[in-house]
Amino acid sequence: MTTYAPQPARPSGTRPRRLWLIIAAIVVATLVGGASGWLIGSASSGSANSASTPTAPAPAGGLGAPHGPKVIRNGVPSGYTHDQAGAANAAVNAVQVQTAVAHGNADGAETASTWIAASADAHARAALSAATGAPGDDQTSKTPVTTRVTSFAGSATTVEVWIVAVGSSAGIGGGVTTSQTWSTQTYTLNWEKDDWKVVSFRTKNGPQPGDGQSSTGSSVPPLTNGLYTVFIN
Known part of the structure; x- marks a missing residue:
């Protein structure tokens, strides 16, 4: 007759405890794996989206504004589209170029060759070629507010630019005084050498x-949505 030695008794609660440890390990592994998969999936998805999303090409020229200017060389902007929006942008920048030239912030020779039309009058030639700014505290800054193209014939156009000018000058007895004026400059532009050139311009107060009309009877031009100006310094 075969006899078996009695097996030692297992400590109470060992099997349930081991079972719970195994279950807990499985749960932790599942959670860690799921989290890792989510992170990897998110990164892969982001990479895939980045790879599938086309990157806009860099605009041609230095600025790449839709209607110009394309570049600024020696403080002088140039390169406008042959349409009304391009003409309006050119007129806006012509205001700023005059101020830049007057205060020596733009090269006069570069401005003359870039902006002056072949048929330009003497006033336009002088304003767009020579520095005339006063030294010291006497300074003027002009900011175009809105534009209105009053005529467009393809090779010639007329653009009104409503402008606010802020000036500062040495005050009597010391200090600096400031002033603000509003005016309208009307530009006649010709399309020459694949760009807009200034033939003439005139200014009126x-x-x-807040005024519906000025003292000259000119109505306020409608505001131009999305008007961009170029800071030249």
Whole structure:
């Protein structure tokens, strides 16, 4: 007769405890794996989206504005589209070029060759070629506010630019005084050498903000949405 030695008794609660440890390990492994998969999936998805999303090409020229200017060379902007929006942008920048030339912030020779039309009058030639700014505290800054193209014939156009000018000058007895004026400059531009050139411009006072009409009877031009100006310094 075969006899078996009695097996030692297992400590109470060992099997349930081991079972729970195994279950806990499985749960932790599942959670860690799921989290890793989510992270990897998110990164892969982001990489895939980045790879599938086309990158816009860099604009041609230095600025790449839709209607110009394309470049600024020696403080002088140039390169406008042959349409009304390009003509309006050119007129806006012509205002700023005059101020830049006057204060020596733009090269006069570069401005003359870039902006002056073959048929330009003497006033336009002088304003767009020579520095005339006063030294010291006497300074003027002009900011175009809105534009209006009053005529467009393809090779010639007329653009009105409503402008606010802020000036500062040495005050009597010391200090600096400031002033603000509103005016309208009307530009005649010709399309020459694949760009807009200034033939002439004239300036009149007003209208003032809040006035329906200026003293000269000129109505306020409608505001141009999305008007961009170029800072030249």
